[in-house]
Amino acid sequence: MATIKLSKTNVDRLTCPPNQKQVFLREAGGFGVRATANSKAYIFQGKLDGKVIRMTIGDVETWFLDEARKEARRLKTIIDSGRDPRVIRDEAMAADAAKREKAKQEETPALEAWAAYIQARAPKWSERHKADHETMSRQGGEIITRGRRQGMPDKKEPGILRPLLELPLKQITRDQVAAWLEVEAAKRATRARLAVSLLATFINWCSDRPEYREQVNADACIRMKKDLPKPAAKDDVLQREQLALWFEHVRRIRNPVQAAYLQTVLLIGARREEVATMRWEDVDFKWLSITIHDKVEGERTIPLTPYVKSLLLNLKRLNDLPTVVNINGEKQEPSPWVFSSPTAKNGYITEPRIAHNRAIQAAGLPHLTIHGLRRSFGTLAEWVECPAGIAAQIQGHKPSATAEKHYIRRPLDLLRMWHTKIEGWILEQAGIEQPREEAPRLKAVNGGMK
CATH class of the missing domain: 1.10.443.10 (Intergrase catalytic core)
Structure with missing residues (x-):
């Protein structure tokens, strides 16, 4: 096919006849423009190991002609070096997607990982242990329908671990846990002791999971129980x-x-x-x-x-x-x-x-x-x-x-x-x-x- 020097004028005039699927205008070096019945885009075409490689650069309404020509020269340089620009493009897209996913995970509340943890481990737990996890992470606000004592609020409070689990995993640091524990231990030391234990086990589980390993602070709960008062011995018995x-x-x-x-x-x-x-x-x-x-x-x-x-x-x-x-x-x-x-x-x-x-x-x-x-x-x-x-x-x-x-x-x-x-x-x-x-x-x- 004969080549010409592309200009804005001949690009604008290019149309696809009704009896054809597509038509091309090309420059030397593989740069060109392709028109179909519904679209017009700049393209690049070259050969790698004897096989034709064609890639779309972008729509003519989006790309300036000189920028598209420059992109075509970049793609030709890649082919001349013996690499497939399509592979490089896919790798870049995958890396970008991974980066976006990582950024998303770093902003996602730890509650999502907590739910995955419960789903994975609950089959091996007792009903009481499962109930402890649900109670400590509940959102709160539900109406209390049973067991409400005089003076109690009519709605359930958020679970003791809820403030921490609403943070991204990366933000559940040792300092953050220590600050939370200082407040909770003063109000309900026994409950706080159990909460720290459950949280530590959850953190350990996340540390072993590839999808959470880079986000979690493995030392977040280390030696936290030492800051809690010793549990008092229970002495409720029938005389x-x-x-x-x-x-x-x-x-x-x-x-x-x-x-x-x-x-x-x-x-x-x-x-x-x-x-x-x-x-x-x-x-x-x-x-x-x-x-x-x-x-x-x-x-x-x-x-x-x-x-x-x-x-x-x-x-x-x-x-x-x-x-x-x-x-x-x-x-x-x-x-x-x-x-x-x-x-x-x-x-x-x-x-x-x-x-x-x-x-x-x-x-x-x-x-x-x-x-x-x-x-x-x-x-x-x-x-x-x-x-x-x-x-x-x-x-x-x-x-x-x-x-x-x-x-x-x-x-x-x-x-x-x-x-x-x-x-x-x-x-x-x-x-x-x-x-x-x-x-x-x-x-x-x-x-x-x-």
């Missing part, structure tokens, strides 16, 4: 003389699941979540045992004592009723959970504190947490001179002494003897008669054992 009042008012709770749950926590000394997540398949009414899914050891088996058995049998009878309906008036299938709740997302009881707080308030008793009931079991067990190792094994405390760790493996019958004695004494102080029941025993049948 011997308080048992009668406590049982009287807990047994008056109209919801039988909540009433049975609270009594069970006290009488087996398990953790609140361990009791809440008990399934019917974990309860053996024949051999009088309960399998507890232990957060420390993985699983432990404890005795099913007479009074607790009566509580659970009553729940099972209610659970198996064919006429049970849910809150929508629909027939409800029997629940797999011992302490079921048709209103809870997971199907089992999740917030027993409200009913418990009302009961102890009505009884005129001091404030007592659900964990305080577990603590009460260990304390009250001393009244029957139960060996500390027995109570610890029932409760699922991690063994401490060498003998406990490596040598002592108590059979269920030995645990049952002491556990039944503990339950009987507690009930006696409460003025409740313990059901009589013989422990299951093996018996000889035709020379064998059954």
